[in-house]
Amino acid sequence: MDLVQTFFKWEVLVRTFPMLVQGLGMTIALGFLSILLGLIGGLGLALLRLYGPKPLRFLTIAYIDVFRSLPVLVWLVIVYYALPFVGITLSPFAAACTALTMISSAYAAEIYRAGIEAVPRGQFEAAQSIGLSQYRVMCDVVLPQAIRLIIPPLTSNCINVMKDTALASVVAMPDLLKQATQAQALAANPTPLIGAALLYLVVLLPLVRLVGLLEKRFAQGRA
Amino acid sequence: MIEPTQPVSQAPSAAFDRQAAAARRTLISLKGVNKHYGDFHALKNIDLEVAEGEVVAILGPSGSGKSTLIRCINHLEAYSAGDIYVDGTRVQPGPELIEVRKGVGMVFQSFNLFPNMTVLENVTLGPIRVRGRSPGAAQARAKELLEKVGIAEQMYKYPSALSGGQQQRVGIARALANEPRVLLFDEPTSALDPEMVGEVLDVIKTLAGTGVTMLLVTHEMGFARHVADRVIFMEAGQIVEEGAPEQIFSAPQEDRTRAFFQSVLAH
Ligand SMILES: Nc1ncnc2c1ncn2[C@@H]1O[C@H](COP(=O)(O)OP(=O)(O)OP(=O)(O)O)[C@@H](O)[C@H]1O
Ligand SMILES: [Mg+2]
Numbered sequence: 001m002d003l004v005q006t007f008f009k010w011e012v013l014v015r016t017f018p019m020l021v022q023g024l025g026m027t028i029a030l031g032f033l034s035i036l037l038g039l040i041g042g043l044g045l046a047l048l049r050l051y052g053p054k055p056l057r058f059l060t061i062a063y064i065d066v067f068r069s070l071p072v073l074v075w076l077v078i079v080y081y082a083l084p085f086v087g088i089t090l091s092p093f094a095a096a097c098t099a100l101t102m103i104s105s106a107y108a109a110e111i112y113r114a115g116i117e118a119v120p121r122g123q124f125e126a127a128q129s130i131g132l133s134q135y136r137v138m139c140d141v142v143l144p145q146a147i148r149l150i151i152p153p154l155t156s157n158c159i160n161v162m163k164d165t166a167l168a169s170v171v172a173m174p175d176l177l178k179q180a181t182q183a184q185a186l187a188a189n190p191t192p193l194i195g196a197a198l199l200y201l202v203v204l205l206p207l208v209r210l211v212g213l214l215e216k217r218f219a220q221g222r223a
Numbered sequence: 224m225i226e227p228t229q230p231v232s233q234a235p236s237a238a239f240d241r242q243a244a245a246a247r248r249t250l251i252s253l254k255g256v257n258k259h260y261g262d263f264h265a266l267k268n269i270d271l272e273v274a275e276g277e278v279v280a281i282l283g284p285s286g287s288g289k290s291t292l293i294r295c296i297n298h299l300e301a302y303s304a305g306d307i308y309v310d311g312t313r314v315q316p317g318p319e320l321i322e323v324r325k326g327v328g329m330v331f332q333s334f335n336l337f338p339n340m341t342v343l344e345n346v347t348l349g350p351i352r353v354r355g356r357s358p359g360a361a362q363a364r365a366k367e368l369l370e371k372v373g374i375a376e377q378m379y380k381y382p383s384a385l386s387g388g389q390q391q392r393v394g395i396a397r398a399l400a401n402e403p404r405v406l407l408f409d410e411p412t413s414a415l416d417p418e419m420v421g422e423v424l425d426v427i428k429t430l431a432g433t434g435v436t437m438l439l440v441t442h443e444m445g446f447a448r449h450v451a452d453r454v455i456f457m458e459a460g461q462i463v464e465e466g467a468p469e470q471i472f473s474a475p476q477e478d479r480t481r482a483f484f485q486s487v488l489a490h
Binding site (some may be wrong): 071120122123125126127128129130131132133136141144145154 | 336
């Protein structure tokens with residue numbers, strides 16, 4: 001009972017819930033935008049890496065490797081606290097979104113590349129032989145097949161981005177975690193933190209389950 | 224530009240005048256074509272002219288460059304030296320390549336149907352995207368073609384639901400959908416179970432009588448003999464011998480050709 005009184009005090013939860021929900025809104029907005037931009041950027045990077053002119057290809061490889069090596073938190077802190085020294089000042093939301101997108105697009109690029117490379121050569125050749133342009137070969141034939149293959153890892157990557165949004169609290173963005181720590185300070189009780197954890201689970205657990213289901217379905221082959 | 228023709232909807236094979244075809248103008252021409260894979264010399268100074276409407280069978284041992292030769296014609300492989308022209312257009316990277324490919328259909332050994340599309344979508348993709356047909360017109364035409372290859376009932380299925388023979392007949396319909404003047408076949412029956420070879424060869428044989436120009440790489444000697452106007456024998460990246468089927472099969476001039484037929488017959 002004591003434990004429940006400490007960590008799950010109902011009045012505190014009810015009182016701070018609006019704050020948490022506001023934070024959740026921010027977290028979802030940041031996650032959604034970073035995921036979307038990361039998926040678009042990742043596709044661009046993958047295509048550049050595979051088919052771009054040589055110098056650009058090397059630049060792309062360097063970019064992908066660097067941003068897969070950098071810890072998200074380190075890059076986020078640099079974007080928010082270091083860039084102002086060269087005259088670039090971003091809001092906490094913009095800084096977090098920029099940092100998350102830059103890193104998630106590097107991961108997404110490698111996933112797309114693996115997917116495109118897994119499409120058999122004969123598919124490219126058949127598409128070319130009927131006279132499709134390079135762009136059409138990609139859009140009509142290769143990408144639909146590649147994306148089917150990579151939906152599970154791509155979804156995993158989205159989950160990671162969603163989780164990494166919590167790092168934005170470090171740059172004072174009022175996301176779910178930040179709101180929860182503030183509510184905890186105000187209420188002098190850790191219940192809001194538990195509430196926040198539960199909200200993260202509400203959003204992410206279904207996604208994790210979904211990845212499991214997708215992997216199983218895709219392992220069974222196409223319908 | 225290659226004008227569209229109606230390759231399938233013409234006279235049956237018996238009525239087609241082979242002599243007249245041979246006298247027609249050159250549609251495909253290769254001059255001094257060489258192809259290297261790294262250090263490996265896969266095609267050595269190939270000269271070849273194919274007349275409009277001609278059916279040419281290409282024979283030769285494994286690794287002799289048969290696939291490489293026909294894949295250079297629609298530039299699936301880049302050649303390293305020489306010239307290839309299809310209907311007067313040089314085959315090379317650039318905007319004209321699309322024009323060349325519109326007029327050159329290809330049928331692959333492993334079918335290479337698009338697994339993410341239905342049979343009908345496989346056949347209409349080229350006409351809609353490349354020839355700019357309306358979906359309605361493309362579908363009407365595709366249905367005709369699928370009927371010709373005997374597969375119309377399957378048109379809403381995905382390729383994975385079809386047998387090998389059926390898939391290859393779809394592959395032929397897809398190659399015909401752009402109304403090409405030239406069809407390239409790369410061992411179209413080699414991946415098929417024996418009982419399905421006949422149905423595909425029958426379709427190809429019907430096409431051979433319609434005036435469409437065909438280059439056919441095959442190991443089906445009997446088929447080559449009866450369907451081709453001309454037979455080419457390749458070895459080690461070179462054309463060793465060519466001529467009318469009767470001459471090549473009954474009286475080959477070159478030792479290497481004779482040796483090849485003996486090894487094939489021995490199996
Ligand atoms: N992408 C490639 N890279 C390197 N060498 C290749 C490549 N493609 C083909 N070759 C080589 O070129 C030669 C000719 O190949 P090709 O596929 O044209 O032969 P083929 O006559 O079609 O043989 P098969 O009857 O086995 O299909 C072979 O020795 C092959 O190993
Ligand atoms: Mg071959």
